[in-house]
Amino acid sequence: MLNGPMVWWELVTLARRGHTVRARILLLYTLLLAVIVFAFGWFRTTSPIPFFLGTADPLPHQELAKFARWLVFSLLEAQLVLVAVITPAYTAAAISEEKDRRTLQLLLTTALTDSEIVWGKAVARILFVLAAVASGIPVLIFFMFLGGVDIALIAIGYGLTIGTAILSGGIGICAACESPDTRTTLIRAYVATAILVGGMLPPLMLLNPFAVLFYCLEMTLLTLQLACGLGYPIVQAVIACGFLVSGTRALRNAGVTGGPFPSSAFPEPPRGRPEPVVAEPSETLRAMGELGNADPVLWKERHAKAQPMPLAAALTALGAAIALILFIGGGWTLVKRAMQALDPDHAVMLLTRGSGSPDQASQQLMTAGLIASVLYLLPLAIGVTGCIAGERLRGTLDSLLATRLDRRRMLAAKIRAQTERGLVFAGGAATGLGAGFGSEGGVQLGLAAIAAFAGGIALVVGLGAWLSVRCATPVGAFRMCLPATVAVVGVPLLAWYFIDWQDVAPVAEAFAWCAGAFLLIGGAGWWRACVELERGD
Numbered sequence: 128m129l130n131g132p133m134v135w136w137e138l139v140t141l142a143r144r145g146h147t148v149r150a151r152i153l154l155l156y157t158l159l160l161a162v163i164v165f166a167f168g169w170f171r172t173t174s175p176i177p178f179f180l181g182t183a184d185p186l187p188h189q190e191l192a193k194f195a196r197w198l199v200f201s202l203l204e205a206q207l208v209l210v211a212v213i214t215p216a217y218t219a220a221a222i223s224e225e226k227d228r229r230t231l232q233l234l235l236t237t238a239l240t241d242s243e244i245v246w247g248k249a250v251a252r253i254l255f256v257l258a259a260v261a262s263g264i265p266v267l268i269f270f271m272f273l274g275g276v277d278i279a280l281i282a283i284g285y286g287l288t289i290g291t292a293i294l295s296g297g298i299g300i301c302a303a304c305e306s307p308d309t310r311t312t313l314i315r316a317y318v319a320t321a322i323l324v325g326g327m328l329p330p331l332m333l334l335n336p337f338a339v340l341f342y343c344l345e346m347t348l349l350t351l352q353l354a355c356g357l358g359y360p361i362v363q364a365v366i367a368c369g370f371l372v373s374g375t376r377a378l379r380n381a382g383v384t385g386g387p388f389p390s391s392a393f394p395e396p397p398r399g400r401p402e403p404v405v406a407e408p409s410e411t412l413r414a415m416g417e418l419g420n421a422d423p424v425l426w427k428e429r430h431a432k433a434q435p436m437p438l439a440a441a442l443t444a445l446g447a448a449i450a451l452i453l454f455i456g457g458g459w460t461l462v463k464r465a466m467q468a469l470d471p472d473h474a475v476m477l478l479t480r481g482s483g484s485p486d487q488a489s490q491q492l493m494t495a496g497l498i499a500s501v502l503y504l505l506p507l508a509i510g511v512t513g514c515i516a517g518e519r520l521r522g523t524l525d526s527l528l529a530t531r532l533d534r535r536r537m538l539a540a541k542i543r544a545q546t547e548r549g550l551v552f553a554g555g556a557a558t559g560l561g562a563g564f565g566s567e568g569g570v571q572l573g574l575a576a577i578a579a580f581a582g583g584i585a586l587v588v589g590l591g592a593w594l595s596v597r598c599a600t601p602v603g604a605f606r607m608c609l610p611a612t613v614a615v616v617g618v619p620l621l622a623w624y625f626i627d628w629q630d631v632a633p634v635a636e637a638f639a640w641c642a643g644a645f646l647l648i649g650g651a652g653w654w655r656a657c658v659e660l661e662r663g664d
Contacts, residue, residue, distance in 0.1 A: 141252075464488070
C-alpha cells in the first residue's frame with residue numbers, strides 16, 4: 128500500500144511537471160524573506176545590512192548566540208507556515224484532479240484497491256513536500272556556526288515539520304475524497320487545516336505546532352524537549368491516519384463516483400396521445416429571475432453556483448461570529464475612550480498615556496480585520512483561479528469561446544461575480560484594519576492599511592485571473608496564487624508586530640509601497656489574462 132505503484136507514479140508525474148524545482152525555490156524564497164524580516168526586526172534602531180556585510184562592529188558572543196538561536200527558530204516557524212500552506216493544495220489535487228478529468232472511474236476499475244489509491248497518492252504527495260523542505264537543511268546548518276544553536280532544536284523543528292506535513296496531507300486527501308469539486312475541496316481542506324494545524328479555535332491556539340516549537344525553545348531539559356517535540360508529530364500522524372481511513376471509505380461515494388442516478392430520476396415516457404401542456408417554470412428558475420438585457424455570463428455566474436458544504440458554511444459562520452464579537456468589543460472600547468476624552472481630567476490621562484504599545488481595543492479590531500480578510504480572500508482566490516481553468520478542465524471552454532460574446536467582457540463578468548461574493552467580509556476587513564491601526568497610529572496609518580488591503584484584493588484578482596487563463600487546472604492556478612494571498616494577509620500582521628508606535632511614518636510608507644506594488648502586479652496580471660484569452664493561448 129505504501130510502496131505500491133501509485134507512489135512512484137505520482138512522484139514521477141510531479142517531477143515531469145516541474146513541481147520539484149518550483150517547490151524548492153518557493154522554500155528558499157520563504158527562508159530568505161524570513162531572514163530579512165527577522166534581521167530588520169532584531170536591528171530596529173540600526174540597519175542590519177552592515178552586520179551581514181561584515182562592515183559593522185561584531186556583536187558580543189552572548190548576543191550573537193542569542194541572535195542565531197532566535198533566527199533559526201524564526202526560520203523553522205516560516206518553514207512550518209509554508210508546509211501548512213502548500214501541503215493541503217498538493218495533496219487535495221491528487222484526487223480532485225482525477226475527478227475533474229473524469230479519470231477516477233477508470234482508476235477505480237484497475238486492480239488497485241481504494242486503500243492503495245488513497246494512501247499511495249497521500250504518501251507520494253507528502254514525500255514530495257518533505258523532499259522540497261529538505262533543501263532548507265543546509266541553510267539552517269549554516270547558521271549553527273554562529274553559535275548558540277543546538278542540533279536538538281533543528282531536529283525538533285524538522286520533526287514538527289514532518290508531522291505537520293503528514294497531518295495537512297491527510298486533511299487534503301480526505302477533503303478531496305469527500306467533496307464533489309475542486310472549490311469545495313480546497314475550502315474544506317484549508318478550513319480544517321486552519322483549525323487543526325493553525326489552531327484558529329481558542330482551545331487549540333496553545334497546542335498548534337508553532338506553539339509547541341516555542342515551548343521546546345524555552346525548555347532547558349533535553350529529555351523533555353525531545354519528548355514534546357517528537358511525541359507531538361506522532362499524535363499528528365495518528366490523526367492523519369484517521370483522515371486517510373475516512374477518505375478511503377468515501378472515495379466511491381462522493382461527486383462523480385456516486386454511481387448511477389436512481390430510477391425515479393427518469394420518468395416513464397408518455398403513453399397514448401399526448402396532450403398539449405404548458406410547462407411552468409421551476410421554483411429554482413423563478414428564484415433566479417429573468418435574464419432580460421443583462422450580461423448572460425454574469426447572470427449565470429451569479430446564480431448557477433455550487434451549494435456550500437455544511438461544514439465549510441458552519442466554520443465560516445463561526446469565524447464571522449468571532450470577528451464580529453472582536454469588532455464590537457474593540458469598537459465599544461473606542462467609543463468609551465472618545466466619551467472619556469470629553470472630560471478634561473480623563474483627556475489629560477489619555478494624552479499622557481503614551482504610545483509605547485497598543486491597547487486592547489486596537490488589538491481586537493486588528494484581529495477582527497485579519498479574520499475577515501481571510502474569510503474574503505481565500506474564497507476569492509479559489510473562485511478567481513477557477514473561472515477559466517475550471518471551464519477548460521470541464522471541457523466547456525471551447526464552446527464558451529465559440530459564442531459571439533466578447534472575451535474581455537466574459538472574463539470581467541466572471542471575475543465580478545467572484546468579487547461580489549462575501550463583500551461584507553471585505554468591508555469588515557478594511558474597517559477592522561483601518562480602525563486598528565488608525566486608533567493608535569493616526570488617520571494616515573489607518574488609511575494606508577486600508578489602501579494596502581485594497582491593493583491586495585487587486586493583486587489576488589489580477590494574478591488569479593492570469594493564472595486561471597494560463598494554467599491547465601484550477602488547483603494548479605490556486606497553488607501558484609496562494610503565496611500572493613498569504614502575502615496580502617501577512618503584510619498587516621508583520622507591520623503590527625514590527626511597528627514602532629512612537630514613529631509610525633515608516634510603516635505608513637511601507638503600506639503605501641505595498642499598495643502600489645500590489646496594484647501594479649495585479650494590473651499586469653489582468654492585462655496579460657485579457658491578452659492571452661483574446662489570442663486563445
